[in-house]
Amino acid sequence: MLPVELTKQKIKDLRTKIEKKNSVFSKKRFLDSMFLPSKIIGRENESEILLKHILSLKDGFVVPFVSVYGRSGSGKSTVVKFVCENLRDIISFRFVNLRKAKTVFGCTNMILSSLGDKSLSSAQGLNKAIDCIQEQIESILKKENNKFFVLILDEYDVIFSDPRSNPSDFVYKLLQMEENLREKGLWNCTITISNNSLQEHDLDDRVKSRMGGASVAFAPYPQSDVFGILQDRAKKAFKIKISKEVLEYCSQLSSSDHGDARRALDFLRTAGEICNGTQITKGDIDSAQKYLQKDKAQEIVSSATYHMRCVVASICSLAIVNEQSWAATSSIYKKYTEIVSKDDKPLSYRRISDLLVELENSGLVVSRAYSRGRNGYGKEYKLKVSPELVGPEVNQEFYESLIKRKVEIDRNKEIQKTLQSLDKKPNWYRYSNLLENL
Ligand SMILES: Nc1ncnc2c1ncn2[C@@H]1O[C@H](COP(=O)(O)OP(=O)(O)OP(=O)(O)O)[C@@H](O)[C@H]1O
Numbered sequence: 380m381l382p383v384e385l386t387k388q389k390i391k392d393l394r395t396k397i398e399k400k401n402s403v404f405s406k407k408r409f410l411d412s413m414f415l416p417s418k419i420i421g422r423e424n425e426s427e428i429l430l431k432h433i434l435s436l437k438d439g440f441v442v443p444f445v446s447v448y449g450r451s452g453s454g455k456s457t458v459v460k461f462v463c464e465n466l467r468d469i470i471s472f473r474f475v476n477l478r479k480a481k482t483v484f485g486c487t488n489m490i491l492s493s494l495g496d497k498s499l500s501s502a503q504g505l506n507k508a509i510d511c512i513q514e515q516i517e518s519i520l521k522k523e524n525n526k527f528f529v530l531i532l533d534e535y536d537v538i539f540s541d542p543r544s545n546p547s548d549f550v551y552k553l554l555q556m557e558e559n560l561r562e563k564g565l566w567n568c569t570i571t572i573s574n575n576s577l578q579e580h581d582l583d584d585r586v587k588s589r590m591g592g593a594s595v596a597f598a599p600y601p602q603s604d605v606f607g608i609l610q611d612r613a614k615k616a617f618k619i620k621i622s623k624e625v626l627e628y629c630s631q632l633s634s635s636d637h638g639d640a641r642r643a644l645d646f647l648r649t650a651g652e653i654c655n656g657t658q659i660t661k662g663d664i665d666s667a668q669k670y671l672q673k674d675k676a677q678e679i680v681s682s683a684t685y686h687m688r689c690v691v692a693s694i695c696s697l698a699i700v701n702e703q704s705w706a707a708t709s710s711i712y713k714k715y716t717e718i719v720s721k722d723d724k725p726l727s728y729r730r731i732s733d734l735l736v737e738l739e740n741s742g743l744v745v746s747r748a749y750s751r752g753r754n755g756y757g758k759e760y761k762l763k764v765s766p767e768l769v770g771p772e773v774n775q776e777f778y779e780s781l782i783k784r785k786v787e788i789d790r791n792k793e794i795q796k797t798l799q800s801l802d803k804k805p806n807w808y809r810y811s812n813l814l815e816n817l
């Protein structure tokens with residue numbers, strides 16, 4: 380059949396169809412995870428620690444680095460922004476999300492652009508870039524009539540994924556810039572936001588000791604906080620009333636792994652998009668979860684490198700064929716070497732361990748430590764999404780072959796079971812049943 384031509388009329392019809400569908404939203408932006416809420420639920424302790432660090436300025440000493448860390452969706456970006464927004468009378472600040480930077484130099488260019496300066500070419504060097512950052516900070520402080528600058532670097536972990544440059548060097552230069560500013564009677568505090576504490580990262584000891592240990596840890600939200608956040612947003616975002624039961628279910632589902640406010644808001648928004656237009660049910664939340672999991676798996680797998688896909692394929696294979704939902708790094712590595720094409724040299728064990736950490740950061744797998752007796756501790760990984768959703772994304776043929784193998788294994792197991800049970804029966808019975816089963 381030939382594909383139907385997309386005409387002006389067709390677009391008009393599609394538009395009418397979409398517009399006719401009853402929308403349950405009044406202000407959907409309240410469910411956008413980029414939205415900065417005017418009301419923060421909980422997080423008083425974390426805000427107090429952060430404020431203490433920033434307000435140390437009043438005692439004539441400024442902490443040069445504050446590391447804010449915690450799992451995704453625990454409110455780090457939101458709370459840091461909210462606190463700084465409310466200190467505008469004493470500080471100037473800029474918020475830079477470094478997620479899209481691929482190199483340390485790329486980070487400096489993103490910082491420059493958020494400070495209102497133009498980009499530099501990497502040939503101009505890191506020293507020049509830091510000088511320009513300092514100049515911009517000075518000029519902003521002058522314009523805004525302040526003496527204290529807070530540079531917020533969100534998703535800071537990216538600086539550790541640039542294999543060609545030295546993250547310690549970058550941090551060291553930022554610390555030096557802070558000293559230069561101080562000599563001019565100005566202050567700078569860099570707040571870094573990441574999933575892991577800065578102290579855990581591989582930085583030179585001289586840099587670590589100069590940075591100091593100022594940090595704010597964001598524990599995952601308890602389910603009650605996620606419920607509070609949902610309740611507040613649902614009131615503003617929907618035309619219809621969302622039942623307490625549905626909101627509770629949504630917060631429970633999104634906290635099953637770790638209390639994640641972003642996931643909860645995503646579930647609720649998607650449920651609103653797929654519901655029947657009059658009410659949201661628990662079933663809609665379930666469908667939203669499935670839809671988002673598939674979407675996420677698709678996004679991660681489609682942008683993964685060949686070897687990363689092979690690692691995902693290995694975890695799927697162990698989960699489906701061997702029914703090993705938790706798999707040790709060594710089993711994953713063994714499977715990976717079997718899966719990787721004969722024309723490709725397998726990556727080292729060490730490299731695969733790194734790829735597994737990357738997969739965990741992307742949110743596709745979770746890990747746990749397990750004891751190996753005298754050999755210390757090892758790590759095990761498990762898919763966060765069902766292997767039946769991830770498998771076909773890696774490769775449809777590969778997934779089908781896994782299912783076939785699984786069916787064969789199950790059938791063999793059944794036959795074995797029958798044979799074993801036949802051993803206990805009289806001879807005539809053994810033979811009649813055996814013929815039927817083979
Ligand atoms: N305490 C809170 N009160 C109100 N809304 C919150 C709170 N914490 C988080 N949220 C909302 O949850 C969503 C996710 O929060 P946020 O982006 O701050 O998480 P994060 O810790 O920075 O996650 P990631 O590590 O993935 O960047 C946002 O939409 C935010 O508005």
Ligand SMILES: [Mg+2]
Pocket residue numbers: 455456457533
């Ligand atoms: Mg964030």
